[in-house]
Amino acid sequence: MKLGMLLLTTFLIIALLAVSAAARVIRVSPTGDDENDGSSWGEAMRTIGAALASASYGDEIWVAAGTYTENITLVNGVPLYGGFAGDETYRDQRDWSANESIIDGGGAGSVVTAPSGVTSDTTIDGFTVKNGTSSGIYCSSSYPIIANNKITNCSAAYGGGIYSSGHAITVTGNTITNCTVTVNGAAIYCGTYSTSTISENTITQNTRIGSGYAVHCTASCTVRNNIISSNTAGGVYFSAACTIAGNMITGNSGTGIYSAYCSSTITSNTIAGNGYSGILCFYPSAGTSVADNIIVSNTGYGISRTGGTPFTPDYNDVWHNTTNYYQVRPGGHSISVDPDFVNGSAGDYHLQSTSPCIDKGNDNASGIPTTDIDGQPRKVDIPDVGDPDVLVDMGADEYYPDYQNEPMVDRGLPTSNVNGVDRCNIRWADVSTTIGYGDDFALWRGPQWVIDKIVVWIVPDILVSPAYFLGDHYSDVKLYLGTGSLALAASGSFSTGSNNTSNGNIAISAVQYGTSPAVDYQCADGTYNQIWKIEFGNLNRTVPANTTAYFGVIGTPRVDRLWFNHATNRTGSGCDGYLRKFDLGDLSGTTSASGAAWFAGKGSDIDVQVYAHPQ
Numbered sequence: 379m380k381l382g383m384l385l386l387t388t389f390l391i392i393a394l395l396a397v398s399a400a401a402r403v404i405r406v407s408p409t410g411d412d413e414n415d416g417s418s419w420g421e422a423m424r425t426i427g428a429a430l431a432s433a434s435y436g437d438e439i440w441v442a443a444g445t446y447t448e449n450i451t452l453v454n455g456v457p458l459y460g461g462f463a464g465d466e467t468y469r470d471q472r473d474w475s476a477n478e479s480i481i482d483g484g485g486a487g488s489v490v491t492a493p494s495g496v497t498s499d500t501t502i503d504g505f506t507v508k509n510g511t512s513s514g515i516y517c518s519s520s521y522p523i524i525a526n527n528k529i530t531n532c533s534a535a536y537g538g539g540i541y542s543s544g545h546a547i548t549v550t551g552n553t554i555t556n557c558t559v560t561v562n563g564a565a566i567y568c569g570t571y572s573t574s575t576i577s578e579n580t581i582t583q584n585t586r587i588g589s590g591y592a593v594h595c596t597a598s599c600t601v602r603n604n605i606i607s608s609n610t611a612g613g614v615y616f617s618a619a620c621t622i623a624g625n626m627i628t629g630n631s632g633t634g635i636y637s638a639y640c641s642s643t644i645t646s647n648t649i650a651g652n653g654y655s656g657i658l659c660f661y662p663s664a665g666t667s668v669a670d671n672i673i674v675s676n677t678g679y680g681i682s683r684t685g686g687t688p689f690t691p692d693y694n695d696v697w698h699n700t701t702n703y704y705q706v707r708p709g710g711h712s713i714s715v716d717p718d719f720v721n722g723s724a725g726d727y728h729l730q731s732t733s734p735c736i737d738k739g740n741d742n743a744s745g746i747p748t749t750d751i752d753g754q755p756r757k758v759d760i761p762d763v764g765d766p767d768v769l770v771d772m773g774a775d776e777y778y779p780d781y782q783n784e785p786m787v788d789r790g791l792p793t794s795n796v797n798g799v800d801r802c803n804i805r806w807a808d809v810s811t812t813i814g815y816g817d818d819f820a821l822w823r824g825p826q827w828v829i830d831k832i833v834v835w836i837v838p839d840i841l842v843s844p845a846y847f848l849g850d851h852y853s854d855v856k857l858y859l860g861t862g863s864l865a866l867a868a869s870g871s872f873s874t875g876s877n878n879t880s881n882g883n884i885a886i887s888a889v890q891y892g893t894s895p896a897v898d899y900q901c902a903d904g905t906y907n908q909i910w911k912i913e914f915g916n917l918n919r920t921v922p923a924n925t926t927a928y929f930g931v932i933g934t935p936r937v938d939r940l941w942f943n944h945a946t947n948r949t950g951s952g953c954d955g956y957l958r959k960f961d962l963g964d965l966s967g968t969t970s971a972s973g974a975a976w977f978a979g980k981g982s983d984i985d986v987q988v989y990a991h992p993q
């Protein structure tokens with residue numbers, strides 16, 4: 379659940395708790411009957427209109443999957459929820475993406491009308507709204523919350539999907555597609571006196587017959603983290619002070635963003651491949667700010683000003699537009715290079731790890747959303763990617779590795795001899811079976827992180843042949859982890875005759891070093907030992923950002939077999955040639971130990987991979 383919806387839901391729960399205990403849930407189902415009172419699914423009503431007619435402030439209406447050919451009028455303080463299978467006890471049990479509750483306007487005017495007097499105590503959430511001829515949802519001097527709906531095949535003169543005038547509306551998490559207008563606002567129109575929030579919607583393939591925009595605001599709006607793409611129209615038009623931030627505005631037939639006669643804050647958008655310009659500012663007012671955007675491959679101007687008060691767009695990547703700048707002079711932090719999208723021509727405008735836009739925004743730019751277009755925290759520094767001194771990326775996407783599949787720290791077993799002709803394989807054990815080795819790694823700037831998995835390698839002092847089982851020589855393995863003192867993070871017991879432990883979250887496999895040919899660990903005397911990979915999964919350890927963390931791994935020998943951790947002699951991020959030594963008798967900290975090995979001046983670090991995700 380996105381944070382915005384969580385807050386919204388929390389707000390609604392608080393609002394509902396505040397009303398009288400007599401508040402009812404009224405259920406509606408295609409198998410219901412309007413003679414029923416809706417008090418249970420068995421007593422469901424048949425039409426949403428009848429449920430609304432029987433509801434009063436504080437009641438809420440649950441609508442089961444099915445088609446309702448109606449034109450409904452919202453009642454203030456009566457939230458309307460779709461997406462029920464028809465057997466739920468709690469609202470949170472519904473799944474509106476699996477259970478489609480369709481309100482079909484039948485081509486007879488608006489599908490949903492929010493009349494004057496309807497406030498944010500009223501929501502319409504989780505419906506498919508279709509076949510309206512005077513907008514899908516029509517708000518007249520009202521300000522309901524419109525969330526998680528699919529609004530499709532609707533039309534109007536203004537606001538094909540949603541029309542609002544006279545008050546602010548909240549529009550979040552909706553998909554608006556295949557709507558059409560003849561005048562303005564193919565998907566959404568926010569008219570006079572609205573100060574609306576339009577966030578996290580997907581607005582695609584809507585059509586303005588003639589020229590116009592998918593989203594048209596003549597009053598102050600916040601348009602944040604929406605996907606506005608492939609519309610036969612421009613992206614966003616506004617003529618009052620607006621914040622347009624974190625949106626993907628791509629592949630539309632017209633201009634990405636058009637501001638007229640106002641100041642505007644245009645931040646962290648990706649505006650690419652549109653049929654006309656990227657950003658057009660027509661007679662901008664003082665205070666206009668254009669920063670941290672990627673504006674590329676638009677047919678027309680990148681950023682253009684006509685008249686008004688001059689401004690200096692900065693920290694933008696403006697590249698490969700027909701004319702990058704017109705009547706504006708970019709600031710000194712601007713760049714003009716290929717942003718290295720994952721696959722822009724196929725509509726994937728995420729950044730690759732090689733993107734020059736990573737960590738190139740202005741961290742202090744006005745209006746940067748707290749999350750990116752994927753719902754991931756912004757202002758994060760990924761190790762070894764981008765600039766260590768800057769956090770935020772240009773554009774709507776904050777770059778993250780594929781952290782399910784790629785380690786955030788990668789000092790794992792090398793795939794080749796990183797040391798040229800000399801060996802880079804090293805292993806470490808202590809003569810004491812209560813002293814083990816580990817190392818440290820840097821956690822990253824930005825949000826809080828959750829460590830999912832740590833991978834290490836070991837090399838027991840046992841010849842590779844004949845084959846043996848780890849459980850024959852060790853009784854357990856333990857991982858310790860911490861940002862100061864160490865704590866046990868995972869452990870598993872071995873049985874004899876097995877390489878696996880009692881802990882299903884620990885995966886152990888025999889591996890070989892190098893690729894051509896793959897070899898086992900070569901000891902100083904020329905013999906070979908088996909290398910084992912140990913993956914500690916499902917760790918779920920929360921760690922603060924920008925902090926050094928320590929780990930240690932040790933197993934208990936059955937007799938006198940020492941536990942050797944694999945290390946590698948190399949340079950690179952996090953490699954310092956020193957290990958961390960820890961004592962099972964005192965986990966309050968670790969001590970630094972030289973990783974210097976057989977070859978003079980060649981230190982080593984314990985091999986480790988760390989998988990983590992932002993929180």
Ligand SMILES: [Ca+2]
Pocket residue numbers: 736737757758759760764768769770771776777
């Ligand atoms: Ca970044």
Ligand SMILES: [Ca+2]
Pocket residue numbers: 750751752754775776777778
């Ligand atoms: Ca992202």
Ligand SMILES: [Ca+2]
Pocket residue numbers: 817818952953954955956957958982983984
């Ligand atoms: Ca180290």
